[in-house]
Amino acid sequence: MAGNKRHINQLVEFERPLTTVDIAIFTVRDQALKVLLVQRPAGAEDPFPAQWALPGGFIDTAKDEDLEGCARRKLKEKTGVETPYLEQLGSWGNAQRDPRGWSATHVYFALIPSEAIVLKAGANSADSRWFPVMEERNGEKLAFDHAELLRAAVSRLRSKVEYTSLPVFLMPAEFTLAELQQTYEIILGRRLEKKSFRTRMASADLFDAVPRMKSGPNRPAQLYRLKRRRPLHIFPRPFGSAES
Amino acid sequence: MAGNKRHINQLVEFERPLTTVDIAIFTVRDQALKVLLVQRPAGAEDPFPAQWALPGGFIDTAKDEDLEGCARRKLKEKTGVETPYLEQLGSWGNAQRDPRGWSATHVYFALIPSEAIVLKAGANSADSRWFPVMEERNGEKLAFDHAELLRAAVSRLRSKVEYTSLPVFLMPAEFTLAELQQTYEIILGRRLEKKSFRTRMASADLFDAVPRMKSGPNRPAQLYRLKRRRPLHIFPRPFGSAES
DNA sequence: TAAATAGTGTCTATGAGACACTATCAG
DNA sequence: CTGATAGTGTCTCATAGACACTATTTA
Numbered sequence: 368m369a370g371n372k373r374h375i376n377q378l379v380e381f382e383r384p385l386t387t388v389d390i391a392i393f394t395v396r397d398q399a400l401k402v403l404l405v406q407r408p409a410g411a412e413d414p415f416p417a418q419w420a421l422p423g424g425f426i427d428t429a430k431d432e433d434l435e436g437c438a439r440r441k442l443k444e445k446t447g448v449e450t451p452y453l454e455q456l457g458s459w460g461n462a463q464r465d466p467r468g469w470s471a472t473h474v475y476f477a478l479i480p481s482e483a484i485v486l487k488a489g490a491n492s493a494d495s496r497w498f499p500v501m502e503e504r505n506g507e508k509l510a511f512d513h514a515e516l517l518r519a520a521v522s523r524l525r526s527k528v529e530y531t532s533l534p535v536f537l538m539p540a541e542f543t544l545a546e547l548q549q550t551y552e553i554i555l556g557r558r559l560e561k562k563s564f565r566t567r568m569a570s571a572d573l574f575d576a577v578p579r580m581k582s583g584p585n586r587p588a589q590l591y592r593l594k595r596r597r598p599l600h601i602f603p604r605p606f607g608s609a610e611s
Numbered sequence: 612m613a614g615n616k617r618h619i620n621q622l623v624e625f626e627r628p629l630t631t632v633d634i635a636i637f638t639v640r641d642q643a644l645k646v647l648l649v650q651r652p653a654g655a656e657d658p659f660p661a662q663w664a665l666p667g668g669f670i671d672t673a674k675d676e677d678l679e680g681c682a683r684r685k686l687k688e689k690t691g692v693e694t695p696y697l698e699q700l701g702s703w704g705n706a707q708r709d710p711r712g713w714s715a716t717h718v719y720f721a722l723i724p725s726e727a728i729v730l731k732a733g734a735n736s737a738d739s740r741w742f743p744v745m746e747e748r749n750g751e752k753l754a755f756d757h758a759e760l761l762r763a764a765v766s767r768l769r770s771k772v773e774y775t776s777l778p779v780f781l782m783p784a785e786f787t788l789a790e791l792q793q794t795y796e797i798i799l800g801r802r803l804e805k806k807s808f809r810t811r812m813a814s815a816d817l818f819d820a821v822p823r824m825k826s827g828p829n830r831p832a833q834l835y836r837l838k839r840r841r842p843l844h845i846f847p848r849p850f851g852s853a854e855s
Numbered sequence: 856t857a858a859a860t861a862g863t864g865t866c867t868a869t870g871a872g873a874c875a876c877t878a879t880c881a882g
Numbered sequence: 883c884t885g886a887t888a889g890t891g892t893c894t895c896a897t898a899g900a901c902a903c904t905a906t907t908t909a
Binding site: 787788789805806809827828829830831832833848 | 858859860861862863864870
C-alpha cells in the first residue's frame with residue numbers, strides 16, 4: 368500500500384548521491400612511508416583545481432563489477448601493477464565534501480612493494496607523485512576531505528601493523544629479517560626489540576629461507592621468501608602489550 | 612584539456628549508483644544474540660517482496676547530513692532510542708545486489724540494551740522482529756545480499772568482543788559482573804574463565820560499584836554502573852591468546 | 856545443615872621487553 | 883685486529899587459563 372508505493376517512488380524522488388572510490392596506496396621507500404597522490408586538473412571548472420588528492424574517481428557502472436573491482440582498476444591505472452594487498456577502509460559521505468553535491472566515497476587502502484611500481488600518467492591527473500606520510504604536514508591542503516581519509520588510512524595501517532604481518536606485502540620477493548623489521552619500524556615510527564621481533568616471525572611460519580645470503584661489509588644475513596598463499600597473519604599479542 | 616573535460620562529463624555520462632544505508636542492530640535477550648530484521652512490503656513491484664532484511668534504505672540527501680546521520684535516523688525510526696554504540700562496518704556495492712540497478716550500501720552496526728527498545732512499525736516495513744543470530748540458519752533467505760552483510764557484522768562483533776569492552780553497551784544501567792560475563796559468553800558462544808574475566812574488567816576501571824547488591828537465592832552480587840563518558844576499552848590482549 | 860552463586864588465591868604457560876652475549880663477514 | 887651487523891640465550895614481567903578455595907545468601 369502506502370509503503371510499497373513510496374518505495375518505488377524513492378527511485379524517482381530521491382536524488383542519488385555522487386559515488387566515488389578513492390584509494391590510499393602506500394609503499395615504503397627511502398626509509399619512509401609514502402602515499403601516492405595525484406594532482407587534480409588545473410581548470411577552474413573542476414573542484415579543487417591543481418590540488419593533490421588520493422587517486423580515485425567515479426564508479427563506472429558499465430565497467431566496474433563491484434566496489435573492489437573499481438578500486439583495483441584505478442590502482443592498476445596508476446601504478447601499473449596488481450596490488451598484493453587491498454582492504455576496504457570505510458566510506459565517507461555528506462553534503463559538503465564535494466561542491467558538486469551530496470557525495471559518498473568508498474575508500475580502500477593498498478600496500479605495494481616499492482620496486483614493483485611504474486607510475487603512469489593518469490587520464491585525469493596532470494601528475495602523480497609519492498609523498499612521505501608525515502604527521503599532518505602536507506595533509507592540510509589535500510582536495511576534498513582527503514586529508515581526513517588519509518589520516519584514517521594511516522591510522523588503520525599503523526594499528527594493524529601492531530598485531531599482523533601486514534608489512535610483508537611491502538617487501539621485495541627476497542628480503543632479510545632485519546629489512547622486514549626496518550619496514551615495521553618505519554611504519555610504526557619507533558624501534559622494535561630484535562629478539563621479540565624474530566621470535567614472533569619464527570612462530571608465524573610465514574617464510575622459507577632461500578639458500579642464499581645477503582652480503583655486505585659485515586656478517587651476511589639469511590634471505591627469506593614469503594610462502595605461497597599465506598594469508599595475513601594475526602599475532603596473538605600486539606607489540607607493546609607488556610607496557611604498563 | 613582532455614582530462615578536465617572528461618571529468619566534467621562524468622557527471623553527465625556516468626550513471627549514479629543507487630545508494631543506501633543498512634544497519635545491523637544487535638541486542639542480547641533471552642540468553643541469545645539477536646538482530647533486528649524488517650519484513651519488506653509484499654507488493655510485487657518491490658524487489659524481494661515479503662522477505663526479511665536489515666533495516667535501512669535510501670539516503671535522503673535533503674534530510675541526511677552524512678552517512679552516520681542517515682544511519683542514526685533509520686535506527687531511531689525503528690527502535691525509538693538513540694543507540695549507545697554505532698560503528699561503520701563497511702560498504703558493499705555491485706551490479707547484481709539490487710535488481711533495480713548498480714547499487715552500493717553503507718553498512719553500520721549498532722548495539723542496544725534489550726530493555727531500552729520499543730519497536731516501532733516502520734514506514735516501509737510491514738513488521739520488524741528480533742531474530743536469534745544462529746550460524747547460517749535463517750540467513751539464507753534474507754533480501755538482497757543482507758545475509759552476507761549480517762555475517763560480516765556478526766563476525767566483526769565477535770572479533771571485537773575478544774579484545775574490547777563492547778558488550779557493556781548491551782547492559783542495563785546497573786548490572787553484575789556475572790551478568791556482563793554472561794553477555795560476553797552469549798556473543799562469543801563459549802565459556803570464559805571467571806577469574807581472568809574479572810581481572811580484565813578490574814584493570815580497565817570502567818565501572819563504579821553502586822551501594823546495592825543483586826539478591827537471589829544465593830550470595831548477593833555487587834551491582835555496577837558504567838562510568839561516565841568511558842570510550843570503548845581495548846584490552847592489551849585478546850581472550851584466548853594463551854592457546855597454543 | 857545443603858545448594859547455589861559470588862568472589863579470591865595461586866600456580867602455570869606464553870610471549871613481549873631488556874640486554875648481554877656470540878657469530879661472521881670486510882677491511 | 884676493529885667495526886659492523888646477524889643472530890641467540892636468558893632473565894623479568896604482565897596477563898590469560900586452570901582450578902581449587904573461601905564467602906554469603908536462601909531454604
